[in-house]
Amino acid sequence: MQSVSEIVHAFGGPTEFGRIFEVPYQTVQTWQRRGYLPADRDVRFVEEAKKKRISLSYEHLAKIRHAEK
Numbered sequence: 001m002q003s004v005s006e007i008v009h010a011f012g013g014p015t016e017f018g019r020i021f022e023v024p025y026q027t028v029q030t031w032q033r034r035g036y037l038p039a040d041r042d043v044r045f046v047e048e049a050k051k052k053r054i055s056l057s058y059e060h061l062a063k064i065r066h067a068e069k
Contacts, residue, residue: 001060002067004035007045010054020048037061 001007011017014028021044031037037045042061049056 001056002064004037004064005032007037007056007060007064008032010056011048011052021045035064035067037064039065 001010008014008017008028008031011020014025014032017023018025018028021041039061042058045061046056046058
């Protein structure tokens with residue numbers, strides 16, 4: 001995973017991502033536009049990815065955040 005958009009789409013798109021992580025669709029769209037995911041949710045992101053057999057690690061998240069700067 002190289003971007004927030006890739007992560008969101010791996011989970012099934014903004015609507016499904018929002019449903020899984022209990023955030024409004026508009027919030028997911030804003031995160032995608034900004035290339036941002038809140039760090040306090042990393043554990044949940046990785047846990048849910050494992051359940052869905054999506055290749056997402058803490059390293060992926062760290063690299064995306066590093067690229068933001």
